[in-house]
Amino acid sequence: MEKLKDELKITSLFVSVFVFLLVNGITISAQVVVEKSKEKVIISGNQYYIHIVKKGETAFSIAKAYGITVDELVKNNPSAATVLKEGQALRIPVVETISDEQKKTEVKEQQRDESKFFYHKIRPGDTVYSLAKSYGVSVDEIVQSNPGVDINKLPVNAEIAIPRRSLTTTSKDFEVSEKEYLYHRIMKGETLASIAEKYGITIRELRRENRGIIFPRVNDSLRIPVQRVVDFKIKADTVAADTIKTVPDEDFEIPSEIIPVRNLKGEFNVGVLLPLYTRESSIRAEIDSSQVIKGKRIYKTIYKPEHWLYPSSIQFLELYNGILVAADTLRNMGLDINIYAFDTSTEEYSVDNLIKTDRLKKMDMIIGPVFTDELIKVADYLRDSDIPVISPVPLRSNIPLKNNPEVFMTIPSIKVVQNLIVRRASQFKNSNFVFIHNDRTWSDSDVINFRNMLLREITSNNEYNNVKFKELLYMSRSELPADSINRLEQALSQKDENVVIIASEENPVLSETIMELSALTKKYNIRLIGYPAVRELFNLDPKLYFDLGIELYSPYWIDYSQPDVKAFLKTYRNKFLTEPEEVSFAWQGYDIMYYFLSGLAMHGKRFLRRPSVHNPDLLETKFYFRRESRDDGFENSHLYLLKYTSSMDIIILAEESEIR
Numbered sequence: 001m002e003k004l005k006d007e008l009k010i011t012s013l014f015v016s017v018f019v020f021l022l023v024n025g026i027t028i029s030a031q032v033v034v035e036k037s038k039e040k041v042i043i044s045g046n047q048y049y050i051h052i053v054k055k056g057e058t059a060f061s062i063a064k065a066y067g068i069t070v071d072e073l074v075k076n077n078p079s080a081a082t083v084l085k086e087g088q089a090l091r092i093p094v095v096e097t098i099s100d101e102q103k104k105t106e107v108k109e110q111q112r113d114e115s116k117f118f119y120h121k122i123r124p125g126d127t128v129y130s131l132a133k134s135y136g137v138s139v140d141e142i143v144q145s146n147p148g149v150d151i152n153k154l155p156v157n158a159e160i161a162i163p164r165r166s167l168t169t170t171s172k173d174f175e176v177s178e179k180e181y182l183y184h185r186i187m188k189g190e191t192l193a194s195i196a197e198k199y200g201i202t203i204r205e206l207r208r209e210n211r212g213i214i215f216p217r218v219n220d221s222l223r224i225p226v227q228r229v230v231d232f233k234i235k236a237d238t239v240a241a242d243t244i245k246t247v248p249d250e251d252f253e254i255p256s257e258i259i260p261v262r263n264l265k266g267e268f269n270v271g272v273l274l275p276l277y278t279r280e281s282s283i284r285a286e287i288d289s290s291q292v293i294k295g296k297r298i299y300k301t302i303y304k305p306e307h308w309l310y311p312s313s314i315q316f317l318e319l320y321n322g323i324l325v326a327a328d329t330l331r332n333m334g335l336d337i338n339i340y341a342f343d344t345s346t347e348e349y350s351v352d353n354l355i356k357t358d359r360l361k362k363m364d365m366i367i368g369p370v371f372t373d374e375l376i377k378v379a380d381y382l383r384d385s386d387i388p389v390i391s392p393v394p395l396r397s398n399i400p401l402k403n404n405p406e407v408f409m410t411i412p413s414i415k416v417v418q419n420l421i422v423r424r425a426s427q428f429k430n431s432n433f434v435f436i437h438n439d440r441t442w443s444d445s446d447v448i449n450f451r452n453m454l455l456r457e458i459t460s461n462n463e464y465n466n467v468k469f470k471e472l473l474y475m476s477r478s479e480l481p482a483d484s485i486n487r488l489e490q491a492l493s494q495k496d497e498n499v500v501i502i503a504s505e506e507n508p509v510l511s512e513t514i515m516e517l518s519a520l521t522k523k524y525n526i527r528l529i530g531y532p533a534v535r536e537l538f539n540l541d542p543k544l545y546f547d548l549g550i551e552l553y554s555p556y557w558i559d560y561s562q563p564d565v566k567a568f569l570k571t572y573r574n575k576f577l578t579e580p581e582e583v584s585f586a587w588q589g590y591d592i593m594y595y596f597l598s599g600l601a602m603h604g605k606r607f608l609r610r611p612s613v614h615n616p617d618l619l620e621t622k623f624y625f626r627r628e629s630r631d632d633g634f635e636n637s638h639l640y641l642l643k644y645t646s647s648m649d650i651i652i653l654a655e656e657s658e659i660r
Helices: 003-022 061-068 070-076 100-109 128-135 139-145 193-201 203-209 278-282 311-332 351-356 374-379 414-428 445-459 484-490 505-520 532-536 542-549 561-578 585-603
Strands: 040-043 046-052 090-093 117-121 159-163 172-185 221-234 267-274 283-293 296-303 336-343 363-369 388-391 407-409 432-438 468-473 497-503 526-530 551-554 633-634 640-643 650-654
Touching: 046 061, 046 351, 061 070, 061 090, 061 542, 070 090, 100 351, 117 128, 128 139, 128 159, 139 159, 139 650, 172 193, 193 203, 193 221, 203 221, 267 311, 267 585, 278 311, 311 336, 311 561, 311 585, 351 374, 363 585, 374 388, 414 445, 414 497, 414 526, 432 445, 445 468, 484 505, 497 505, 505 526, 505 532, 532 551, 561 585
Parallel strands: 267 336, 267 363, 363 388, 388 407, 407 633, 432 468, 432 497, 497 526, 526 551
Antiparallel strands: 040 046, 046 090, 117 159, 172 221, 283 296, 551 640, 640 650
C-alpha cells in the first residue's frame, strides 16, 4: 500500500511537471520569434488563421503571438497537446484585439461601482446568454447595466458590467424536473452513445448526470435520469422544511440505550458479494511496449511487486477483512458462522449467475453488492424472502429502497445530509447565508430542492425582507483568475456571521472554495457547514479545517481510546499484518457484520421489521434505520456533527444528529 501511494505521488509529480512545461512553453533551445500568419479561412462560420509550425516554435509561443491561450490552441488543435511537428498546420481562431479608442468607449465611461456590479473581461466565445447563465442573472439585466453598448460586438478583453444578484422577496413559481434514476453498469463494448440511445437520452444529459466520469470503463456505474415533471412553489409564508417522509409507527423508534451483546446461539450463512478483482490481482506480469529504439518497438516484461494488488480491489478487500474480524468476534460469543464470498467481478460469480443458480436463497443475510443496479437485481430476486440485503458502501441515491423491504442502506444518502444541514442552519437565521453550487445549467433538481428547502427554513418565523441569502455559481480560478475570490468575498458580510453551504461533493469545488474562505477568515466571521465529502479532501492542508472551524456531517467517528477499537486494531494487525486507516471500509465491514448477525441472533426475524430493538456498541458508526413505507427498505439516518476547533481538536457537536 505505501509503495502504491509513493508510485501515485511520483506519477502525480511527473504529470504536474509535464503540464507546467507544456503551458509555459519551456524548451531547451532558444525561443523562436513566431511570425503571425495573414492567411484567413472561414470554417463553420468562424474565422481562423492557418499557421504552419516552424522549427523551435512551441504551443505557448504560438498562442502568445496570436493573443490566445494554450487551452484555446489545444481546443482547436487537439494534436497540439502533445508535440508540435515542423510543417504542421494549425487552426488559430481570429481574435480582435482591443484598441485604445475602444478602451475609452467600453462601458461608456461609466463610473465603476463594485458594490453593485462585477466587471467581466470578454473572452473568446462569451455571449450575453452564456454570461447571464454563468452569473445567474437575466440577459435584460446585463443589457440594462451597459446602456448604449452593443455587447455582442465588444472585442476580447473589453469590460462589461454584470449586476450582482440579490434575493428576490416575492413568491416565485418553479416547474422542477423531479428526477428519479436508474443505474447502468458498463459492459464490454458499450459506449456513451450506445448507452444514451438505449435509454432514450442524449449524450449531453448522460454526461451531466455523471460529471465525475470522463472516460468510462467496464464495470463503472452510470446514473440514468428518468424524469417526471411536477409543480413546485416557493412562497414567503411557507414555514416547514422538507424532511424524510416516514410512517408513524413503532418501526421508527430511536434506540436510547446501548444493548450488550453476549452468549449468542445459532448457525448463520452469510453471503458477501463484492468486486474483489481476484483475476486482475493474480496477473503478476505485463508487457511494456512504450519504448521505441531506432524505429523498432521494444517489448519488455514488467513484473509486479510481491504484494501488489489491483487498485480497485483494495477498498473492497479491506471491507471483507473487517467482516472476517467481526465473524471471529461473534464466533467467540457462541455463533456458528459460514461465510460465502463471491467475487462479483468474475463471470462465474456475477450477480446474474448467482441468481440463476439460486445460491443466494441459502443465505441468512447478504452483504452487497456495491453497484446500484446489481443491488436492485438481488433485492428484486429475494423480495419476500426475509433475507436482508445490506448495502455496505455509499450510494448516489436511495432508489434501491423503493419497493424492496429487505434492503438496508447503511450509509445515509445526500438527502439525509441536506435535511440535517438545513436543520443546523435554522439555528442561525439572522446570519448572512452564502449558498455555493456548480450547477451551470441552473436545472439540477438536487441543488434546486436543497436551496428551496434551506430558504423555506430560514424564512420561517422571520420577516422575508430581512433574510440575507446569496447564491453563487462556483467558477474555478482558471476561469475567473481575477474575479473568483472577489465574487466570494463580496457575498460575505462584515457585520453578520456568514453561514456558508457548499452544495457539491466535487473535489475542485470544495477544495478551491475552502482555500478561498480560509484566506478570508481574518476579515470575516465564517461558519462553513459541509457535506461528508469535505472530510475526505486529502489534497488540502488539514490546518485549513481548523482555521475555518469547519462543521460537517459524517457517518463515522472513531474513538481510538475505546477498548473495542484497540481490540479490533490488534486482531486486524495480527491477522493481516497491517492496520486500516481512519477512512477505510474495514471499520464499516466490522460494524455491519457485528450489528446484523448479533441482531438476528438476539431478536430473530422480528429484528428485520423493527431494527430499533437492537442498539449494540459499534466501532465507528450507529445504525438508526428508517423507511418511507412498509413496502420500502430501511435507510440509516444517523450522522455525527463534527467540528474542527482552533485548538486543533475534532469534537462531536451533536451526538444525536439523526433526523427524528
